[in-house]
Amino acid sequence: MTDITLKIREIATRLLQSDQVDVFVGWEKGPQEYQTRPFFVRRVEDVEKLVFNEYSIHNLTNYLLKYRDSTDRVGLVVKGCDSRGIVRLLQDNQFKRNRLYIVGVCCPGIKDPLKIAKNQSGLACPPNNEEIADKCTRCLVPNPIIYDELLGESQEPHNSGERFSEIKTIENMDPNQRYQFFEDTLTQCIRCYACRQVCVACNCRTCIFDEMKPQWVGRENSTTDNMMYHLVKAMHMAGRCIECGECERVCPVNIPLMLINSKLVKDMDHFFGSYEAGMEYVEGQKPPLSVYNPDDPDDFI
Ligand code: SF4
Ligand code: SF4
Ligand code: SF4
Structure with a gap:
């Protein structure tokens, strides 16, 4: 995942320096080591804060709605499931494809920070050793459907049963x-x-x-x-x-x-x-x- 983080930073730097996007949306580290949060980069000097790790759980495509009435060109990182959201927004005419630069990540599955927080706090009784997010146990599309650049190795669907x-x-x-x-x-x-x-x-x-x-x-x-x-x-x-x-x-x-x-x-x-x-x-x-x-x-x- 470190490789993917570095590649995301490289891409974000390139896009911002070449004025291809006005804002780049990814994740940054959260307050706990098992947390991330959405991060919006407008300046190259902030690119270093971008991360992709096993806790990059949020579907960032929802944030495109915040830019739909602006003229901002947006760079965005998506996992497989998230990328389906971009398709829906494009089909609903909520966003123009030419305002988007999509960095797709083939997703190996993400851990649920809430499960980990409960385990660590003692609130989960007994502790839940299965830290993978529930949504990832039924994942059909780990590889992005739509992208401009694709990172990571292609993954098989993770759904079981x-x-x-x-x-x-x-x-x-x-x-x-x-x-x-x-x-x-x-x-x-x-x-x-x-x-x-x-x-x-x-x-x-x-x-x-x-x-x-x-x-x-x-x-x-x-x-x-x-x-x-x-x-x-x-x-x-x-x-x-x-x-x-x-x-x-x-x-x-x-x-x-x-x-x-x-x-x-x-x-x-x-x-x-x-x-x-x-x-x-x-x-x-x-x-x-x-x-x-x-x-x-x-x-x-
Ligand atoms: S699973 Fe469906 S209803 Fe739930 S947040 Fe995603 S798109 Fe919306
Ligand atoms: S309690 Fe749960 S189901 Fe009800 S509105 Fe909040 S998130 Fe939705
Ligand atoms: S494993 Fe599938 S459902 Fe889970 S975050 Fe990755 S792409 Fe989404």
């Missing part, structure tokens, strides 16, 4: 049991919206949940409003979720959000397949729910 097995278990529940499962699960949500803030597919300028006039969804932390939040967010993610797992990772109360997202991925592929968001970039090509076709399936309506 049958894909969608958990979803099939929930599908096999009877409707009352399934409703109870989701009611029990989503009641615990504290509506902090961290899952929305971190999501690269959540790119509306004004979110329905922030609107006050009219107020579409109550702000109360009640089961009904929580269910409404998750239902609406899920529908907005259909055909757009790139399975980066960031929402589930940042949830402070461990809501298993990937259960909902994976069900959407599975159904999109089934009804509109074969399709998975962000898996390839073809200029001008739109995802299924962004176009209308009179033959679109509607049996489920």
